Amino acid sequence: MPSQKVLEAKKQVVADLTDRIKNSVAGVIVDYHGISVADDTKLRKELREAGVHYTVIKNTLIKFAADNAGLSGLDDVLNGTTAIATSETDYVAAARILAKYADSHEKFAIKSGYLDGEVISLDKINSLAKLPSREVLLANVLGAFNAPIASFARAVQAIVDKDGEPAEAVEAPAEA
Template structure:
């Protein structure tokens, strides 16, 4: 039977994890079994650079946190070594980094993901990873807004050019006459 001190520590871990899971825009669970220390370090560095938190927590504690967060559907995937990548700022980053690393290192297996409270399978994770970054999407939207405006400016400039050419022709005719 664990001591009260250990029980309190475990309750604190579950409470902290529950808060992070509720605040996360996306979560990806992966099996990291077979990765070398160098590969795991490279993965952790890439996740950290992308602003993604990477945790390995006991499956029983993770299961309790998921139940408290309303994500009981993840329970069947919490077997064997399970790592969790979560981000509260970018929904695409965990899927993108883990998907890239799973292509490089075949030992890293994606299990399941959660995007804004909805559970997605491996194909959903890969589709999410293939999305362009937030900055690219914003640039495309702004470019779409800009196109009609620049077209309108070109039309106005065309009318102005025509008027200037006509006035210039009239001025030349009067100067010649």
């Protein structure tokens, strides 16, 4: 039977992981079996740069934390070698990075994930992974907003260039 000190340490790990899951917008659970230390280091660096917290934790501790956070449905995937990646702000970063990594490493696999406190299917995780980053999406939206204004400015400039001189201001007739 584990000592009281060990039990307290495990309770603290579960409490910390519960808070991390509750405060995150998205998370992905993976099977990291068979990856090298060098590959793992590269993966962790990429996740860290994207603001994703990645941790290898025992399955039973993830189960307790997930249950405490209200995520049911993860019990089936909590076996073997398991790691969890969570993001507090970016919905797609963890899914995008881990799916790209899983494509290039045959033993590395995505097991499950969650989004806004609900367990999602592997299809949804793969769909999230295909989305561009937040910055790219914002640039596309801003480009769409900017396009009509830029077209109008080019049309006005073409009129000015065609006539050679700026158009004279037309005064409205004075009202009596």
